[in-house]
Amino acid sequence: MxxxxxxxxxxxxxxxxxxxxxxxxxxxxxxxxxxxxxxxxIPARYAGTQVYAQSASVGQEDGTFTDTKPWSPERTDELVRAFEAIPGVQKAVPDRNFYAQAVIDGKPAGDQDSGNPQGHSWASAALAPYPLSEGNPPSRPDDVVVEKAMGISPGSKISLLTGDGPKDFNVTGTVDAPGFYVTDATATKLASGVRIIGLVTEPGADLAAVESAAKAAQGTDGRVLAGAARTGLELxxxxxxxxxxxxxxxxxxxxxxxxxxxxxxxxxxxxxxxxxxxxxxxxxxxxxxxxxxxxxxxxxxxxxxxxxxxxxxxxxxxxxxxxxxxxxxxxxxxxxxxxxxxxxxxxxxxxxxxxxxxxxxxxxxxxxxxxxxxxxxxAAVDKKPMTRARWISGGVVSGLGVLLLLVTMLSSSEDMITNALYSAMALIVGMTLLAPVIIPPVVRTLTLPLARRNGAVGMLVREGSLAAVRRTASTAAPVLVTVGLAVLIAGMFETRASGYALDEAVSTRADSVVVPQGTPGLNAAAVQAIPGTSLLPTELYGPEASHFGAIGVTPDEFAKARSRLTVLSGSLDNLKGTDSVVLNESTAKRLNVQTGQSTPLTFEDGKTVNLEVVAVITDNSAATQALLPRQTVREHDPSALTSAVYLVGSVPSQIGAGLGAEVMDMATYAAAVDAEEDRLVRIFIIMLIGMSLGYTALAIANTLMMATADRKRDFAVLRLSGATNRQVLKTVASESVLVVGIGTLLGLTVAVVALFGIKTGLSQQLGTTVSMTMPWGVIFSVVTICLLLALVASVLPARLALQAAKGAR
Incomplete structure (x- = not known):
């Protein structure tokens, strides 16, 4: 009670x-x-079929969200026959997907995503199912069924961009669903390996029995998904x-x-x-x-x-x-x-x-x-502002913050942000606990100009803050949190972004870069029209759920374009034919191979090839784990799209109309290479800073209002001592400015220390000196907001208290 x-x-x-x-x-x-x-x-394309077989998943430790390992063509055919022999299965449909994008009025249309290919085999339409709205299914190699919403009638022609380049198709029908549907034979040529097989069941079939039989037929080569488990088919x-x-x-x-x-x-x-x-x-x-x-x-x-x-x-x-x-x-x-x-x-x-x-x-x-x-x-003087428990807990938490800072320096890029944030949190708590020890010298330093003046206001502000150090620490703590978190969150993303942009700029010899425009990548026809060094990304799959990012290159052009290429053994000149590969040092160690030895690796079409390691390069020589001959990638991954083409010298006057490409200078490219990531990061920053600022703004206002409301007797004593209302309010305002200054200084210290850890870690990872980027705009905005809040939350209650005291007399 x-x-x-x-x-x-x-x-x-x-x-x-x-x-x-x-x-x-x-x-x-x-x-x-x-x-x-x-x-x-469950993706809409798979909603109508109750049982699916999916190929084996791969490790996701690198955070790249790599798709499952594709079956070989032989294994796919074997599984289809086995599944169709199961009682209750009407047919087994291999899901073949490939890159396809319409060209409308000479320009690529639609917002395409490389992770969600829009080209499909007509047979896979039965998995949704997507029945024909009008027209007929495709029957010839150049037939296609398109989305009804495109407004293209059967009998029309349409140009589609594929991995090889633009191709003309005859529209034979339409469906009420996104995508482009071609014959199974055409899809087999354009698509990579099969990862999903849908088991279309007969009406009234025992789904549990079908699922059990499918698992037995598939064995350990992947998994069977049925019912609610079909969410595992998510792209x-x-x-x-x-x-x-x-x-x-x-x-x-x-x-x-x-x-x-x-x-x-x-x-x-x-x-x-x-x-x-x-x-x-x-x-x-x-x-x-x-x-x-x-x-x-x-x-x-x-x-x-x-x-x-x-x-x-x-x-x-x-x-x-x-x-x-x-x-x-x-x-x-x-x-x-x-x-x-x-x-x-x-x-x-x-x-x-x-x-x-x-x-x-x-x-x-x-x-x-x-x-x-x-x-x-x-007396308001703190007799013992630091207790033994506060000393111990402050020291332990601060030590934990320093330890997390060291972990940040050694962390991978994926864990660096989280560790830096936890480090800052620990340092903020530690600094707050130790504030009664830290604040007095800070107050003496910040108020040194006031101490040299003869004014009473300066003396009161200085001595009052030193006498009631716990009150000063409590009122400065919210500002410390606000400034520390806001500057750290904004600064760490800016530092990372500038670091990766710098790494891209200094590791590449090029005057300009051709990049996709309106497409997820450059097709083969576009690349052939550009005289430069192209990069064709793909994925290789090794033993025990391992996978490795790879790039198809022309060896001599790639060597000219890379300023950091260091060959540890072998030679890039031997990267030719269909069975050669160059590995970076860590991948070679992981596969336990050396130059001259061979290792079996699976391509995107599901075919496994014994690749000879013709060279080993340092990890920072290329932004990938393996290099392959460009033609090898094209043969095994028909939907592979080139991410960039580096140019030296003059830019071609025209780069294939309708092929989806644009030219930008190297500095612009380095800054834009992770444009989508930066967009998501900006959303992240705005939400976190906004939330932390709102929270701690509340704390600033509440703590200062409590502190001011509790000092009515102090104000009365000042008035009895001859101070005017204006001088009292000036004293209160000066104390608020001092509190914001203390919190800002301590918050910046925490943020700078954490940002230094990120800068050091990035420099070690990238092999170049990364500059620590301070978000001055955020600092100015946050400090200004804190100062305004502090002044309003302290001066206004003080003014009301003085008016109430005057009325009481």
């Missing part, structure tokens, strides 16, 4: 805590609902986009939880400092330390329950809006819908309650140690 009574009488002091928990639960429930709804779905490109969206949601939840605990803990800690005399009075009238601690926990639980319920309601309302935002950003499919579920809502409520209790734990411990005589204490 005492806890409830305290909340009623001091509700303004707990407003910030309530809002922090409220927003924390809202964010957790919102992100939880979206995460639970963002599950893989790797869609899986990758969904994964990126999940990372944003997880980061939002993690950051929200961290900032919530930080805000609640700092608010309760500051509340204990303010309530020292009140708590001392409770001890005087007989309250035991356990009862005082129990009262503090009761307050936290009451706030947590009410704020948690309100947060769940807001999270449920906001979840669909977040889902729509992710769809608009391209991080979820167009048909994505958020489903309201009990588990994430209950989980967020429990998490909010835990945040409130965790936040008050340290404050409750300190409150229970207040002695009865504290009720008589008048």
């Amino acid at each position: 005492l806890s409830i009574a305290t909340l009623k009488s001091r509700w303004t002091s707990f407003t910030g805590t309530f809002v922090a928990v409220f927003l924390g639960v809202a964010i957790l429930s919102m992100t939880g609902l979206v995460l639970m709804s963002a599950q893989p779905e 790797k490109g869609d899986e990758r986009v969904r994964w990126i969206g999940q990372q944003i949601l997880v980061a939002m939840g993690s950051l929200g939880g961290f900032v919530s605990i930080f805000v609640v803990a700092s608010t309760f800690a500051f509340s204990v400092v303010q309530r020292r005399r009140e708590l001392g009075l409770l001890r005087t009238i007989g309250a035991t330390p356990k009862q005082v601690k129990r009262m503090m926990f009761g307050e936290a639980i009451a706030i947590g329950v009410v704020a948690g319920i309100a947060g769940m309601v807001l999270g449920t309302i906001m979840a669909p809006l977040l889902g729509n935002l992710l769809v608009t950003a391209g991080l979820q499919p167009a048909n994505f819908e958020v489903k309201t579920q009990a588990a994430p809502l209950l989980g967020s409520f429990v998490a909010g309650l835990a945040v409130a209790v965790a936040g008050v734990w340290a404050a409750g411990r300190r409150a229970s140690q207040i002695r009865p005589l504290e009720a008589l204490r008048e």
Whole structure:
């Protein structure tokens, strides 16, 4: 009951805590609902067939979302015969896909994705199924069925871009579905290997029996997917986009939880400092330390329950809006819908309650140690701002932050961001715990100009901050979090982007680059029209679920274009024929082969070839694990598209009309090579900075309002000492500026240290010196917002307090 009574009488002091928990639960429930709804779905192309066989999956440790290992043509035929012999199976349909894109008015049409090929065999239309809307199915090599929405009638002609180049087709029919459907024979020539076989069953067939028989027929060469498990057929490109969206949601939840605990803990800690005399009075009238601690926990639980319920309601309302935002950003499919579920809502409520209790734990411990005589204490000077527990915990957490910083320097590019963020969080907590030790020298340094002046305001600001160092630390902590996280989040992505752009620029000898325009890559006809060094990406598959990125090149042209090419053994001149390969050092070690030895590797068409290692190069010699003769890649991967062609000297006057290509200078190309990744990263930055800024803005305003409202007696003493209202407000404003300056300095220190770890790690990975990029625009904006909030949250309550005191007289 005492806890409830305290909340009623001091509700303004707990407003910030309530809002922090409220927003924390809202964010957790919102992100939880979206995460639970963002599950893989059965692709529409496969929805009508209940049982599928899928080839063996490969390792995804490199984060590239590589597709499954294709079956060989012989194995595909063998499986089709075996599946069709199963009772209840009407036919087994190999799913053959290839790159196809229409050319309309001389330009590539549609927004194509290399991970979602639009060319299909007509037989695969039965898997959806997609019946003909009009016309007839394709029967000749140059026949095609197109999407009805294109507005092209049967009997018309259409030009399609394929891996080889533009081809003219006769439109024989239309379907109410996206894609281009050709004869099975044509699809076999244009497509890579088969990875999926659909088992079209007869009406009334026993699906469980069909599934069991299919598993027996397939053996260990992949897996059988039936019913709900067909979500495993999700395209790797869609899986990758969904994964990126999940990372944003997880980061939002993690950051929200961290900032919530930080805000609640700092608010309760500051509340204990303010309530020292009140708590001392409770001890005087007989309250035991356990009862005082129990009262503090009761307050936290009451706030947590009410704020948690309100947060769940807001999270449920906001979840669909977040889902729509992710769809608009391209991080979820167009048909994505958020489903309201009990588990994430209950989980967020429990998490909010835990945040409130965790936040008050340290404050409750300190409150229970207040002695009865504290009720008589008048001085605001901190007798012992640093306790033994604070020394130990501050040192341990700071040490953990330094350890994570060292891990960041040695991390892979995929883990570097996460480790840097955790390092910064640990350093922020550590610096906050050690703030009473760190702040005095910072205050003396920042207020040195004021100390040399004879004004009373400067003296009051300086000495007041030094005397009440815990109050100064508590009010500066939210600014430290805001500046530290915002600068780190923006700076680490800018540093990574500039590092990779620099690596691309310094490792390539070229004046300009030809890149795809409106297409996922350059086809063979476009490349033949360009006199330069081309890169034709593909994938190789090794033993035990291993896979290796490879590029088809012309050896002498590739050597001229690379400024960092270092051959450790062998010679690139021997990269010719159909059975040669160049490996980088780490791949050669992984396959346990040396120059002159052979290793079996599987191509995209499913054919396995014993490739002779003709040379081994350093890992930073090429942005791939293996080099192959360009013609070899073309023969085994008909849908392979060239990612770029490097040019030296003059640019050709015309680059194949309608072939989907454009020319850009090297600097522009280096900056644009990861344009899509940068777009997603910018979304990530905006959401995280916006959320952290909103949270800590609340903490800044709440803490300063609490601090100012608690100083009515101080203001009265200043007025009795002869200070005017203007001088009192000037003192308050100066203290706020000092607090923002302290928080900014400490926050920048944390961010710079973490960014240095990223810079060092990138420099080691890329083999070149990467500059640390500071986001000055973000720094200026965040500091300005913090300063404005601090001034409003301190000067306005002080002005109201002075007016109230004047009215009382």
